[in-house]
Amino acid sequence: MNRFVPNCRTLRDRMLTEIGVKRVEDLFTPVPEKVRMRGLLNLPPAMSEMELVREYARLAKSNTSHELVCFRGAGSYDHFIPAAVDSILTRSEFFTAYTPYQAEVSQGTLQAIFEYQTMIARLCGTEAANAGMYDGASATAEAALMAMRVTGVNRVLVAGSLNPSYREVIETYLVPGGFQINEIPFGPDGLLDPGAVRTLIQGGAAAMVVQSPNYFGLVENIALASETARANNALLVVVADPISLGVIQAPGALGADIVVGDGQPLGIPMGFGGPYAGFLATSTAHLRKMPGRIIGRTEDRAGNTGYVMTLQTREQHIRREKATSNICTNQALMALANAVYLSLTGEAGFREIARQCHHKAHYLEAGLVKAGARRIFSAPFVREFALRLPGDAFEFEDRLLSAGFLPGLPVPGLGNDAMLFAVTEKRTREEMDAFIGAFSKACGEVR
């Protein structure tokens, strides 16, 4: 027996007697002989707890990325996470609970997610938010599907300045339904080309999907996009970096109908890409067309405040093939991390973190430009920016990796010499100066 299976041979025999069979094998008689395995699975030998710790230490040692000073973003950011976040997440009452199907014994999870919804809605400047999606990319794709349910139109316009991975996920989600996707090009300033928007939207669209700050870090004119969308009966879906919402105006306040994004920057480790949590915020008018779970406030029989999963009639358990989405298990614990992070940082701390990201990004950008990089776009940015390097971006990457940095991401879409940098509040002036120095040195080496 192993340490997870408690009923040893003696107990098991008693249980089999109660069941009315002689041997365990008798319980597997419904499995046809022909498919029943004779021997054991061919798996590596089992390891003790001690051996496994050693094995994971070996694997961790084969990774080096975590030792590099990180200037890479493009959807995942190296922020500081206060210790209290993990302290809450590792409480077994939260992490070993199931979906809150029995509300009376799940008030902890339910209230925490209600508070999460409130914080996300306030951050996005919308009236409401759901309990979370898988990640930012799938949340964006689901928002596009939602817009098509709301409008009844089978076409969406997607900004060319959207994160390319997000774009791929949108296609994956939309193509099987026969929906049409058209790309809105960006202008020389890196922002949506308003003329192209006006032309493309003539053909009718359920939604315009715009990222702001966009993939290149630039702040889009959301108010204008919203005006155009509204005039053409389309919804505006804005993909937002939540940290940026500490310094720039909330998309909801500027007229966005659905605001989505990834909660990773809010207290979730980069973790090689997951688990993160997507967020989806919108107006109360669209709640019934929204995918995913929603927590609502109510009362118990004695009039005490309590929380339940609500509007479940939209969901697959009841609506089956007519459900608003197939999403069931989402990323609840990661949404909890977002809630704890936002309550710890709070109004003042959160805004200070966002401001520091902004200031530091501008400091680094100026330093790199001085050292030999060139600006590609002129529009304002928050904490991410694209530069043209004096040489091949992958060559620069190699040299900067050797110098102990995870530099920006080469962006072949903007040319072989383009790199996209991100800065968080974690980076110190000293680190940035060292990075600028290493970049300067690389400039002399790379043709």
Added chain:
Amino acid sequence: MEKTLFAISCPGRIGVSLPECDVPETEIPNDLARTGEIGLPQVTEGQVMRHFVRLSNRNYNIEKGIYPLGSCTMKYNPRLHEALARIPGLAALHPLSPDHTVQGTLELMHALGTCLCEITGFSGVTLQPAAGAQGEFTGLMLIRSAHLAAGEPGRDKVLMPDSAHGTNPATSTMAGMKVVPVKSNDHGMVDVEDVKAKVGPDTAALMLTNPNTLGLFDSNILEITEAVHRAGGLNYMDGANMNAMLGVARPGDMGFDVCHLNLHKTFSTPHGGGGPGSGPVCCNERLEPYLPNPVVVKNNDGYALSGMGNTSFGRLMAFHGNVGVLYRAYAYIMTLGAAGLREVTEGAVVNANYLKARLRGHYPVPFDNGPCMHEFVAGGPEMAGLGLKTLDVAKRLLDYGFHAPTVYFPLIVKEALMMEPTETETMESIDEFAEALIAIAREAREKPHLLTDAPVNTPVLRLDEVKAAKELVVVEPREES
């Protein structure tokens, strides 16, 4: 009642200490700058801790007791795995790190994929799906791609038993397919003749949970999958119930072409109050070329993330899936090995049959035609004869300090109570749970108000779901805080 953070917020309080900004400030253009309050709470670290710890006390969880939700496989979540997943060398990796800087993680992902293929009897795998439902979508997209590649775009029907999980029909719609329901026979299994009558040139796939949601292994499985293949369709297995089959039988040997696994069920990763999960998909060689990008491959230089090229059906997540969950699942498989996984399944099946036996004579079990697998369903018209309403039984169980089973599912059983104790429960804990259920059956006859009033020993009494849906308060109104 625990006040919300917004209600205890007070201007000036803060829960973090940040360093002074060590670079010159750059002004944010006025027309872009956010003005006015966001409305985030203003509380100290101590207040945050107290708030969430008090909230946590209002939760049930697997470390408090048995969590017998059917088809959810709520087993013990090993503590070691939490520590392993948090090793900085594994957790602090940027997802777009160059391959050579993340060899350890890629090696682990590759090894996990290999284990999952062996467990399911398949050759191809993607670890990207974030949960079971996204795994289902992946499976149907692979099938769709194969039919399109074969020049058969007209195959858009999915055969599905009426006992299927709700995600199955919802997924079919997302994949652009239509559901064709298949009847269950008197034994609670798929009606083979109905499958044979409904397959045809428009059949894309059969989508089947095996063992099914009644906890029954479909004895006709080979005949069913063969009928679908003969008609040119492909077979998808919903692997939600894989806990019943580890080292006992493999989907790949039963005529299935593809299946998903729920790492947050079968492979012990914690459910987190509703996620994160992870729903890897394993498939045979025919479907491999269509796997989502990227996949982990092993080559001469070590491990790499690689695209499947233009045959891939696309991408599901921004990055590579819920890697943190993969770390935990791999630790589970490595702890148990082949013999241990077999013990898991045997333990799960013994425990479910034992609970069923303990309830004999107290709760009706429809379709009780032999051993169940890892779960079973009580209920049916007889429940009413005993004066039992499923919702009341469930709420009364909460008073006894237990979580309730899955209720009102599968839909083919009226007043269903779907129970899955899992292998990590002791005989003693199953006894206690069974005794509570038996006591409740007695109470239903003698003091029925104890059931209709329940729960009374919980942080809140029975909640008004109608009011919640009617009034729709989904965020805290600003004026309250």
